[in-house]
Every structure is written in C-alpha cells, then in structure tokens.
Amino acid sequence: MSFTRDLARETASLRRQIHAMPFNRELAEGQLDPAIFQGYIIQDAHYLEGFARALALAASKAPDAPSVAQLAGSAAGAIAVERELHNHYMGLFGVSADDFAAIAPSAACDHYVSFLLRSATIGDFPEAVAALLPCFWIYRDIGHEIAQHSGSENPYAAWIATYSGDAFDQSVARMLDLTDRLGAAADDAVRARMHRAFARSCWHEWRFWDSAYHRETWRQPEPFEERV
Numbered sequence: 001m002s003f004t005r006d007l008a009r010e011t012a013s014l015r016r017q018i019h020a021m022p023f024n025r026e027l028a029e030g031q032l033d034p035a036i037f038q039g040y041i042i043q044d045a046h047y048l049e050g051f052a053r054a055l056a057l058a059a060s061k062a063p064d065a066p067s068v069a070q071l072a073g074s075a076a077g078a079i080a081v082e083r084e085l086h087n088h089y090m091g092l093f094g095v096s097a098d099d100f101a102a103i104a105p106s107a108a109c110d111h112y113v114s115f116l117l118r119s120a121t122i123g124d125f126p127e128a129v130a131a132l133l134p135c136f137w138i139y140r141d142i143g144h145e146i147a148q149h150s151g152s153e154n155p156y157a158a159w160i161a162t163y164s165g166d167a168f169d170q171s172v173a174r175m176l177d178l179t180d181r182l183g184a185a186a187d188d189a190v191r192a193r194m195h196r197a198f199a200r201s202c203w204h205e206w207r208f209w210d211s212a213y214h215r216e217t218w219r220q221p222e223p224f225e226e227r228v
C-alpha cells in the first residue's frame with residue numbers, strides 16, 4: 001500500500017467529518033450566509049500568505065532541484081491563483097484593502113499558519129511536506145465532491161471551480177507523488193513524524209472551517225481595574 005493511502009486511511013473519519021461540515025454543505029447548496037463566507041475569505045487571504053511562506057521554506061530544504069522547483073512553484077501559484085479568487089470575492093463583498101488590513105488573523109488561522117511554519121523550519125523535509133499536504137488534498141476532494149452537485153448559479157461557483165479544476169488536480173497529484181516517494185524512503189521514526197504532521201494539519205483544516213462558520217474571535221480577558 002502506498003504511504004499516502006496509509007495517511008488517508010488513518011484520517012478517514014476526520015476527513016468524512018470535514019465533508020459533512022455545515023460550512024461545506026451550505027456552500028455546496030449555495031446557501032452559505034455571505035457574511036460567513038466573507039469572514040472566511042478574509043482569513044483565507046491571511047492563511048495563504050503564511051502557507052506560501054511555509055512552502056518556500058520547505059522548498060529551501062528539498063534534497064533535489066525538481067522538488068525545489070515544485071514547492072517554490074506551488075508557493076508562487078498559491079499567491080497568484082488565490083489572489084485572483086480573493087480579489088473576486090472581496091470585490092463582490094466590498095472589502096477594501098484597508099478593511100482587509102484592519103482585520104487580524106483569527107486564532108484558528110494563526111494557529112494553523114504557525115504550525116506550518118514550525119513544521120517547515122524545525123521539522124525535516126518529509127515532515128514539512130506531510131504538514132503541507134492536507135491543504136492540497138482536502139481542498140481537491142472537497143472541491144470535486146461539491147462540484148458534482150452544485151449548479152453554475154451557485155454564488156460560490158468561482159471557489160468551487162478553482163478547487164475542482166485540472167490545474168489544481170495536477171499540483172495535488174505532484175504533492176501526493178512527492179509524499180509517497182518520501183514515505184517510501186523514510187525510516188520508521190521519520191514516517192511516524194510524517195503521520196503526526198499530516199493528521200495535525202487535517203485537524204487544522206477542520207478547525208479553520210469550524211472557526212469561520214462560528215465567526216470565532218479571539219477570547220479576551222474581562223477588563224478590570226488595577227489597584228495601586
């Protein structure tokens with residue numbers, strides 16, 4: 001069995017739950033509250049920049065030139081493709097660059113990005129790749145599943161088309177292939193770290209949608225009077 005099949009089997013339950021999340025079900029039906037999608041897309045723009053940085057850091061650790069080119073290319077592609085998608089939706093919702101700059105990353109976004117950056121800096125190359133994989137793989141599966149039963153009149157059609165398109169499929173296939181090769185060459189200790197990093201990122205994907213759906217903000221302490 002390939003290494004990525006193993007990863008899929010271990011995270012099957014969480015991945016099924018991601019498909020069943022109200023965010024994704026309502027998005028598929030075109031019924032997702034635009035305010036929720038707006039909050040999501042703003043957080044996703046923050047996420048994307050951190051994700052591209054993590055890809056670029058991982059690229060710098062790659063053991064061969066084709067892998068450097070693949071990951072650095074995905075970093076550039078992530079910024080380009082997603083900027084287009086985000087500009088489309090931010091324009092539609094009337095979110096200006098200043099509005100965006102005034103909204104800080106959510107706790108879920110910050111946590112996910114920090115995890116990816118940590119994996120790409122402190123982790124070794126296989127671990128970094130395993131942490132980066134769910135972002136590709138889960139979005140492809142969600143994109144395809146939603147595209148199967150969603151009409152062109154769906155307000156989220158541009159988002160759905162991005163993640164169910166051929167160009168994206170190809171970059172996911174390359175990432176799966178790289179992970180399989182790394183998993184096959186790894187010893188047990190490295191493989192265990194890859195499994196852990198992959199599962200943690202799958203959880204972060206779940207958390208990112210959950211937090212967007214509930215429009216979560218940072219918890220703050222109650223204000224209190226200082227006694228002097």
Ligand SMILES: Cc1ncc(C[n+]2csc(CCO)c2C)c(N)n1
Pocket residue numbers: 044047048051074077078079081082134135136137139171205208
């Ligand atoms: C939280 C979150 N996770 C994954 C993606 C999907 N995604 C973002 S960049 C990229 C690589 C190539 O474009 C992919 C697949 C997202 N948008 N938001």
